[in-house]
Amino acid sequence: MATVVDSTASEERARAVARRRRGRRDTRAALLFISPWIVGFLVFHAWPVLYSAYLSLTDYDVINDPNFVGLDNYRRLFEDEKIALALGNTFFYAAIQVPLYIVVSLGLAMLLNQAGRAAGFFRTAFYLPNMTPPVAVGVLLLLVFNGQNGLINEVLGFFGIDGPNWTTDQTWIKPAIILTSLWSVGSSVIILLAALRNVPQELYDAARVDGANAWQRTVRITIPMISGALFFVFIVNSIAAFQTFTEAYTAFFGSGNTTYSNDAALFYVIYLFQQAFEFLNMGYASAMAWVLFVIILIITLVQLKVSKRFVYLEGEQR
Structure with a gap:
């Protein structure tokens, strides 16, 4: 044994x-x-991220060797008036653009969900603008929102409305950039459409039997059932909004035109780019980059915390 x-x-x-x-x-x-x-x-x-952390503690102009200055670059952030301006523009842009972007994306996805056999064509049509280079979108902004003969003001004039000077009036520059950002809603439309296709039809049938109207079905069924996809789109676009750069830079800074003030279009990443590659303050720009990283991290963590109350995950016990 x-x-x-x-x-x-x-x-x-x-x-x-x-x-x-x-x-x-x-x-x-x-x-x-x-x-x-x-x-x-x-x-x-990984290496550029870690090296930028070191550079943020130095005075570095790319030409000469880095000179260690400790936390001077971070203290300088509190004294730079343009930091407050750039952060204010960026927060304003994100607070308006992200909700508007999601509402438009969801509306188009819901319309596309009813398109039947034509859905394939419209999916392609909605996504194609995402293939446009961002620099071209910046040029498009100047053409479409031109205060004298732009397409938007031409349409408004047809209805007897005198359109504003979108690209020169400080009040209307950020709204013009926000509206231009809707050019690329196609990717979010596709994501939300996929989520809508997975909502069980039986839920809508039961709601109709109970007398729920279209608005009630949307609020009580559609939005909760696709809340995971909505949250993903919200997170991704929030991060992208805080890093907006190319379109605004192309339209208001790339040409070097200083005839009009472009402070309203000075977003945080644009100012970071100027410090790094125009003024060669690479150490200061690295400090700015790490501050932006911390801001985005905090906002994302808050969104993740709040999402536990509003995001429905199938099979998850509540």
Whole structure:
């Protein structure tokens, strides 16, 4: 009996050793296959991030060697009036653009959900503007929102409305940039459409039997059932809004035109870019970048915390 037990134990140990060896072999193979990504991540992402943290503690103009100055760059942020201006513009843009972007995306997705056989064509039509280079969108902003002969003011004039000077009036510059950002709602429309297609039709049928109208079905069924996709779109676009750069820079800074004040279009990342590549204050720009990182991190963590109360995940116990 003891011999049989010892033999069984030996076989179990041998199988365990074989499993560990097979596991290590599989792990090495997996690491080998993903090693190009690991190297690329370390060289092009992790190292620049860590090095920028060091640069934020230095006075560095790209030409000369970095000179360590401690927290002077961060203290300078509180004394720079343009930091407050750029942050104010950025927060204003994000507070208006993100909700408007989601409302438009959801409205188009709901219309597209009723398109039937034509849905494939409209999916492509809505997504195509996302393929437009951001620089071209910045030029489009100047053409469409031109105060004298732009398309928007031409349409308003048809209805007897005297349109504003969108690109020169400080009051209307940010609304023009916000409206231009809706050019690229296509990607969010596709995401929300996929979520809408997964809402069980039985829920709508039961709601109709109970006498719910279209608005009640939207509020009580559609939005809760796609809240996960809505939250994803909200998070992604919030982060993108705080990093808005190309369209505004192309339209109001890229040409070097200083005839009109462009303070209303001075977003945080634009000012960061100017400090880094126009004024060569790379250390100061690195400090600005880390402050932006912390701001986005805090906002994202708050959104994740709040989402636990509003986001419905199928199968999750409440």
